[in-house]
């Protein structure tokens with residue numbers, strides 16, 4: 001049989017707990033659908049700093065590179081926040097993106113029925129919101145040259161934002177293709193009235209747009225996009241933007257759904273390789289107590305099935321199992337109205353496994 | 357008597373209409389409070405492109421530099437959107453900021469009672485929201501070197517983000533001082549986990565913080581801030597941040613109040629000099645029809661009185677006149693529930709003048 005190899009990075013905080021539940025789901029799909037998965041665990045983030053002296057050990061990179069996909073829990077925590085740059089979990093995150101060539105970050109922002117009320121937006125504004133932010137992930141100001149120097153006005157710092165047409169084309173094509181599979185609307189976000197990189201961005205998007213005549217393209221300035229997401233979230237389908245803007249807008253979009261604790265994300269490279277992780281963080285305050293909600297991680301696994309492996313049958317099965325469990329009223333503490341009836345992380349995982 | 361000189365820039369779209377009402381208010385305060393104002397009009401933005409071939413004519417700069425303050429209506433419109441960079445209104449805006457040394461942009465985001473319902477946020481979330489974004493306005497990626505070049509992967513574009521300690525200290529001190537006059541809470545927003553300029557920003561803010569022991573300081577990452585503004589807007593008092601982040605966050609903050617059409621802003625330089633303008637744009641679609649709401653521009657004048665001239669008595673009088681007129685149920689079309697009863701721009705201006 002075709003054995004798929006998955007690198008599993010549990011990470012920090014609630015990472016190990018939520019990843020454990022996703023692994024149970026993985027095993028269940030082997031039984032039900034006859035797949036074969038080989039998993040290999042690797043250290044990353046804070047725990048790797050503690051155990052190996054670096055957030056991204058060589059061995060972890062090797063494990064990821066030899067895998068077909070990576071499942072990541074969460075990384076970081078206050079313990080490492082004051083470390084020097086090389087010894088911080090974020091540095092590992094930027095490193096793994098670059099080393100694995102994960103140039104595209106997909107952040108679907110959807111509203112879960114049972115969490116509609118959790119949004120701070122009025123329900124009638126949120127109605128119908130289902131958007132996807134496609135964020136460029138290995139270019140721009142994140143990866144350009146950085147320096148400190150003495151200037152005429154004291155110490156100064158410099159960050160450089162660079163984009164070339166190849167990078168822009170690659171992410172734009174992906175966004176157009178994703179839009180073709182959805183509601184066929186693409187908003188390309190830039191700051192072309194100020195930035196040279198944005199002008200190249202816009203020119204490049206416009207140049208390839210005729211190849212996707214079925215997709216309705218609009219250009220939106222980043223400041224305006226931050227407003228329109230609030231004013232008319234349901235009017236967006238796919239949003240494509242550069243790294244820094246994508247960081248800000250994807251988090252804004254996720255928060256406005258009210259469902260941030262349940263959202264999955266994918267970081268993709270060339271071919272079908274991808275790294276999948278929940279949008280939520282490592283939540284160190286509730287770590288190790290069995291309180292974490294494993295659904296976003298399990299949905300990240302479903303996204304992996306669909307996107308990297310083309311196992312859409314299993315992806316559908318996982319997603320509908322989750323929907324069913326939620327419909328039956330089962331909740332972990334973060335989403336429970338009556339906290340006294342809340343399920344533990346493993347109880348929620350078991351119910352989902354049983355529902356597949 | 358002490359004659360104050362005000363440069364008046366009507367600009368494009370609804371700019372001339374709303375500025376005319378603010379000028380009527382200006383004259384009324386001369387009568388009531390015995391002030392003397394000398395106003396000089398200047399061309400700027402689209403109209404300056406049309407009449408002088410440049411968005412920021414030398415003459416306009418001269419008028420502004422010889423004034424104590426500048427009142428600006430609005431600039432821009434589709435007519436100039438496809439012009440080359442030097443012939444675009446935005447280029448004038450960036451130029452005037454740099455030439456007049458307007459390093460600080462104050463964007464108060466408050467909720468008007470009569471517009472509470474206009475927000476897409478739930479009223480209980482919005483309750484108590486009253487924040488001020490202090491945006492650095494003459495540094496960062498807006499003004500750093502920009503270039504195009506041929507690289508290994510085709511054409512590439514570069515933007516440079518630069519900050520020195522002097523620039524950061526200046527804006528940070530102003531933000532601390534503003535916080536001292538408000539609820540004494542300051543959120544400094546950066547991306548210190550990725551950007552070198554942000555690390556210098558955070559170090560500098562931390563270094564001067566002990567001089568403002570009465571202000572409670574927190575550091576918030578920009579992506580998190582975009583989320584927290586949505587989740588708990590009322591918990592913010594003053595937010596200070598660099599140019600690009602400030603562009604995005606100040607618009608997000610303005611939009612969430614639901615009152616964006618009524619918000620004023622100030623751009624300040626060294627000393628008491630300042631440029632005051634409404635947050636809303638030039639609204640070319642309704643220009644020349646007497647439909648525009650002049651309140652944001654009149655509030656910008658009140659902000660000028662308070663901030664540049666120290667005329668707080670008159671500023672208070674203007675603000676309470678506006679409150680009274682609104683309380684009595686008077687509305688322009690943009691904020692009217694019953695559009696058939698909406699007042700024109702001049703009717704609203706006249707009512708406010710009469711109420712002072």
Ligand SMILES: CC(C)[C@H](C(=O)O)[C@@H](O)C(=O)O
Pocket residue numbers: 090093094247549550579
């Ligand atoms: C931790 C940080 C470096 C990272 C980013 O800015 O990309 C995070 O905010 C994210 O969005 O994954």
Ligand SMILES: CC(C)[C@H](C(=O)O)[C@@H](O)C(=O)O
Pocket residue numbers: 193194223446449450603
């Ligand atoms: C028009 C544009 C250059 C400007 C900016 O980005 O500063 C505008 O968005 C603003 O916020 O005043």
